[in-house]
Amino acid sequence: MGKKAEKMSVLLWYGKDGMGGGNLVDGRAYYYTDLGQLMTNLSIGRGYYCFESMEVKAGFLQALREGKVKIATVGKNIQYSRESTPFSLTANGELIVRNRVVYDSVSDEFFIMDDYKRANIRKWSGTYCKIETPREPTQDEIDTMVSKVGDAQSVFNVDKVFNLFSYLCCMKKVFKTYPTSQIEDKGWYDDKRNRTFLGYETYDLFTKDEVEAKTKEVELVAHEAYKLTRALTGCELVVKGKEHLDFVSCLVSSRFLQNDNVDIRKGNPTITLKEVFQRVVDGECRGDELDTAIKVCLDKLILETNESKDRNSFFDDFISADGLTIVGVSPYNVDYKADVKDFANVDKCVVIRNVNNKNAFFNVYMWDETATTYEMLDNDMNKFIDMVVLENK
Numbered sequence: 001m002g003k004k005a006e007k008m009s010v011l012l013w014y015g016k017d018g019m020g021g022g023n024l025v026d027g028r029a030y031y032y033t034d035l036g037q038l039m040t041n042l043s044i045g046r047g048y049y050c051f052e053s054m055e056v057k058a059g060f061l062q063a064l065r066e067g068k069v070k071i072a073t074v075g076k077n078i079q080y081s082r083e084s085t086p087f088s089l090t091a092n093g094e095l096i097v098r099n100r101v102v103y104d105s106v107s108d109e110f111f112i113m114d115d116y117k118r119a120n121i122r123k124w125s126g127t128y129c130k131i132e133t134p135r136e137p138t139q140d141e142i143d144t145m146v147s148k149v150g151d152a153q154s155v156f157n158v159d160k161v162f163n164l165f166s167y168l169c170c171m172k173k174v175f176k177t178y179p180t181s182q183i184e185d186k187g188w189y190d191d192k193r194n195r196t197f198l199g200y201e202t203y204d205l206f207t208k209d210e211v212e213a214k215t216k217e218v219e220l221v222a223h224e225a226y227k228l229t230r231a232l233t234g235c236e237l238v239v240k241g242k243e244h245l246d247f248v249s250c251l252v253s254s255r256f257l258q259n260d261n262v263d264i265r266k267g268n269p270t271i272t273l274k275e276v277f278q279r280v281v282d283g284e285c286r287g288d289e290l291d292t293a294i295k296v297c298l299d300k301l302i303l304e305t306n307e308s309k310d311r312n313s314f315f316d317d318f319i320s321a322d323g324l325t326i327v328g329v330s331p332y333n334v335d336y337k338a339d340v341k342d343f344a345n346v347d348k349c350v351v352i353r354n355v356n357n358k359n360a361f362f363n364v365y366m367w368d369e370t371a372t373t374y375e376m377l378d379n380d381m382n383k384f385i386d387m388v389v390l391e392n393k
Helices: 035-044 054-065 115-121 139-153 158-170 208-233 247-254 273-282 289-297 368-375 381-391
Strands: 009-014 027-032 069-080 095-097 107-112 126-135 176-178 197-199 236-239 256-258 262-265 324-329 349-355 360-367
Touching (some): 009 035, 009 054, 009 126, 027 035, 035 139, 054 069, 054 139, 107 115, 158 176, 158 197, 158 236, 158 262, 208 236, 208 247, 208 273, 236 247, 247 256, 273 289, 273 324, 273 349, 273 360, 324 368, 324 381, 360 368, 368 381
Antiparallel strands (some): 009 027, 009 069, 027 107, 069 126, 095 107, 095 126, 176 197, 197 256, 324 360, 349 360
């Protein structure tokens, strides 16, 4: 059973826009029993109340520096009605939220009482809750908040590392990913997070040998995707609660993992995405384990993935090398209907096509002379397609 509301704490962000209180709102309240878990949920967690963008996360850190983030305790829930209201007994300066607060409450607008609010709040009915004894956060609490939100801003957080691994796994189409959870109608809670649900199926295989062959293929791809993910990010993926076990073995045993099941151990990247793409196209044999990983996970032209055109940002999160240009090509928005084969003879580029049942979209990753050529075309996509077609004639 959850903890009672009186034992909950509340994080107050003064000045954070509310969700409908208009000029009465003084900020946003976030309830918690564990501050670290709250910040994880706000930064890379689920729900309508989460920090939905890098700008919001930066705004929170700025508010923290300016003393606009405070810690308080959840007080007593008070019932009132239109006929009999206790708001007249609420002193100016006291904090309230306009809802009942229980053990699973997550977030509300909060109000600092004054004469104007008292006159307007008198019109409301229902239950309100007092927020008591707001104080400045301790240094330990500040460190926790800065660390958690800073991790979320980093390119190397749990979501992005696992999503990259999943993307590499899905290149060979033996895995599937799910943009949002299809379990227990969780879509409402998945609206602010770049989530991945990675798995593979054997329900259409009818013999033991078929299942074993599929599992072996999956395990091979996952091992190579793991190596390439670690090289690009410096991060080792682990399964929460099973950190001592091999990550790929855990994935193969469960056949299904999602972001909430995994964690990362941070280290240093050993290769850039540009260098990976250069290895894809130059054909040189270096004889190291990354050559094998790149050969298994990536081809010179990647014909398709299991992702829709709206889910094509996994690789983009990891681009940090100079001189690498990304061109988005939608064959449904140009006169010439582009085909992945049209890019086959364009040097120094790798093409990824994201497809679903209705549409297709190409990401063209280019560098050096090819990138310069595109930039000289004034970002005209029709000219770019013409250039590709011309070079292939």
